[in-house]
Amino acid sequence: MLVSLNWLKGGLETDNITDDELVKLIGARLVEVEGVIDQTGKYDKIYVVQVKHCEAIEGTHLHLCKIDDAGKATDVERDEDGYVQVMCGAPNVHEGMLAAWIAPGAIVPQTFNTDEPFKIGMRKMLGKYDSYGMMAGADELDFGDDHSGIVELDPKWAKPGRTLSETFGNLDDKILDIENKSLTHRPDTFGILGFRREVAGILGQKHTTEDWYFEPEQNFENDSDIKLEIKIDEQLCPRYTAIVFESVAENKTPYLDFDATMLARSGMRPVNPIVDATNMVMLAFGQPLHAFDYDKFIKVGGTKTPKIIVRAAKKGEKLELLDGAVVELIPDDIIITSNDVPVALAGAMGGASTAIDENTKRVILESATFSLYNLRKTQMAHGIFSEAITRFTKGQPAGQTKAVALRFADKISHYLKPLALFDTQTEAPAPIEVDLTLSQLNGLLGTDFSGQDVKRILENVEFQVTLDDDKIRVVVPFWRTDIHIAEDIIEEVGRLSGFDNIAPILPLHATADPNEMFGLKATIRNHLSARGANEVLTYSFVHGDLMQKVGQKPDNAYKIVNSISPDLQYIRQSIVPSLLDKSYSNLRAGHARFALFEMNQVYPRDLGVDSDNVPQGSYELGFLFADHTENSNYYIVKKYLESLLSSLNIPFEISVFESTSTNSYYEPKRSATIKTADGTILGYIGEVQRRILRDFKLPAGVAAFELKLATILKAEQGVNTKDFRISDYPSVSRDLTLTVSADTEYAKIESAIREILGDFIYSLRPTSIYQAEGSETKNLSFHLEFASPDKTLTKEEIQGIMKKLEAIK
């Protein structure tokens, strides 16, 4: 929303505050100001001039004009009468008219604040005519898109020689660009009246809204010949006010008027006097209005007099809108009908069949409020984001429809004469009252306000406040549809007086509990990264194709219905596929050998739901090792796994691979299940299937492991699995090579060695596994160190041990 600071400041006492300070205060206490568009100087050196002579130049579309600027411009040549010569190509230029003249040295307003401001000077035209400055069209003045001619000014109040800025009040303006989202709950501030009231409150000034707003007076009598029937559904349309007008002048003006300049500054475009007046009233009070052609309205409905029925749309109904688009209505749409025939999409846009035009004789003006919930759906379903619906979806108060409609009638009286007013509301609802206590207010904010402070702060913005000791009773004005409870009032007091005036004070409270999951993740992060692995983050959303590539069933994944792209359509079932997906680009970028890991939550559907009926997730660690060779990376991955689990002090076993719904990418013959001693599954490790690697353009041998972190946390901890003893006696260092049959499992041999050395303080390190080509046996070599905890081992004892070891098969 764009707000003219000039308009806003009208009626406020702002002499003692600079614009910058005022904008800062607005930002601190009312709304986020996204930016300030400074238009100061935009209309400098632009004057009202009278065209004294106007002579068509044959064979061209140009006129040679002499204009009277009352001698204001400098740097121009003047004729004996003091007039300035300027060429004009506009078809509507004529002798005697008042025009807006951009004098030499001025910037064309349309280009003001752009990268290429265009400065006007003197030009020689057709090779012989000096042309000073230019007479401007509405588009060049940045008051609309109209390029059909130059603007004409009303001689009733425009005087040659005055600046355009003076002529229209003051065009040296600053425009506040307001972030609408921060006012979602404040329909009242979507009009200058409400916005200004707030600013008054912030400045500590009392704002008083004029009486007509509370008790609108109808200064015309209803013409008894005019009959109009309104039927509303109060759920959809709490109040509907209508005024029937008859046209007393053609709905157009030859002149540029103040409204056009203010509409332009508010981000809107002038159209014609009636539409402009509805828009100006909307900008002033936040109440959108709509004008129907009376005669078209009754014709469409087939009635003698208008019968307005507001109802929900029916499925299949269609409506052609003002902009020519035909929309298929949804049952959430609210529609205005003429005797049940749809003529407007309420709150959003009028219909083509009842649009006013130059032949309109009578007008029905609508000033109504609608359910913001329905309009929100209308907005989404039809993609209509007009200034009107932006206001309606904030929930405009029903209290002002009649006052605003009458305000419009006053404003448009040169064009439309009111005949009769109709209103569905017969009695205003009782205002909301909120009770609170002063101690409650100070207790929530941490402040020390007196009752009188609170009363003053709230009354500045037209709440009614009664104090009774600690008790505060607040009568809420009808436009504050957002205020219902004590906390709402407390917010108002804190905000208007400035939250920044509240002293920040630390509370005292107990100590914190550690979070084991974060502790675990930090340990893993440190452990793996210290061993050259890289922690990554990848999206929780994956493509269905990615799942299929790795053999996971998309059926087992939650599907996003409004995903940004197919790449992000499913919630992933495990981490490793994401790592596979990111490996090729890293290999290609020249990283020949790397380890990636990620810790995150995954949500395969078969985990079911938790006690809240929300999908159950699982914290997982995924780890992947890739290099550019075709060598197996199983053993390096295993080394990382073992070192990690051992640092976490978790005893584990590598056992036969068991497939699940999500671990389908492991090659079963070259993979394993990671289990605790009691058989609880901690995760999986293995080479990724070659077919899958090919799909990812990855070399064979890429391997991965994954661990369930919650299970790791639960796994037995604190049982020490390491031997920290140191022997006081010499330790024996021996190499051992065992020849065993080729299919003997390594683990069997290692545990046999450990059994024999079990009584000693020992260390065991495998050094090689060798198998000659074609041989049916293999050699397993180890380096061993062992010592007795309580004596020096004799040569014979050592030989005895070695003999036992060498006998292992």
Place this chain on the structure above:
Amino acid sequence: MATIQELKNELKKLNAEYAKIKDLSADQRADFGKQINQKKQQLNAEIAAAEAAAEQEDIVPLDISAPCDINGELPQFLTADFGSKHPLMTELDRVIAIYQSMGFDIAESVQLDDEYHMFDSLNFAKGHPARDGYDTFRTEEGFIPPAHTSTMQNRVLKANAHKLAEGKAIAVAVPGRVYRNEDVDATHEHTFYQCEGVYVSEDCTLGNMLGILREFFEKYYGQKLNIKTQPGYFPFTEPSLEFLIEKPASLGGKGDGWLEMLGCGMIHPNVLKAAGIDPTKYQGFAWGGGIDRLVMLRYGLTDVRNFESAKLDFLKEFAC
């Protein structure tokens, strides 16, 4: 069963046969082409299956318990200076550590939630336009990858309500991954991280909230900081504020600029009620802000897309 070679030969024959199509009349061609194509598809499928089976047979099981391959070298870790922690996670750990030092428990946010936790329990009226502001994704079942960590407020309040009965305060920080349906560019990601704070006691005030937030950012940036607020609107807090800090010296601040850090406010009575906490006896405050931006500011990063890219070129800049 036919060998792969036999199948391939058959395919060749079929291709040769297809050439005959030019000798046929126009009306015969369609049928003929269709037949051949069907046979071709079938053969190709058979070949693929046979190849896959053959490949499977080629795969030699490995000794899952061994330390290395037969005749292979014993594997070595990558050199340590290759390794890196993700900068977002490093930052999150820092943030958590500060909150813990300030007496806050930590609870991580879920990554798939429902309408109740995301909106209903947070005092969003049904169908209220404020829900649109969150640009949520939805699953077919209507579950929501949460758009803010506030989705955890109800759970955190319920799980800790017993502390209030014990005369203690609820003080919890909730970091987590959140999602918004918006187009990605250098400064927008659909996936990002936030950290929420929730505090409830018998008598905590808005002044206490400002005190805690200022303390946090002073610890985080290691300097005294000026703070200020702007009015905000969140259905789940009343009053609602935006919280700003003076741009810290470490980020090049010279006491002029302000940084918008988070949204905050006093917890709405309806939110406490929804969690079974009596709002006439207890009051509290909550806040939530983005983590990604803290990291961007700290390192002077300009493209948020790198965070979820898993690009080593980027991550290695953060090597240990």
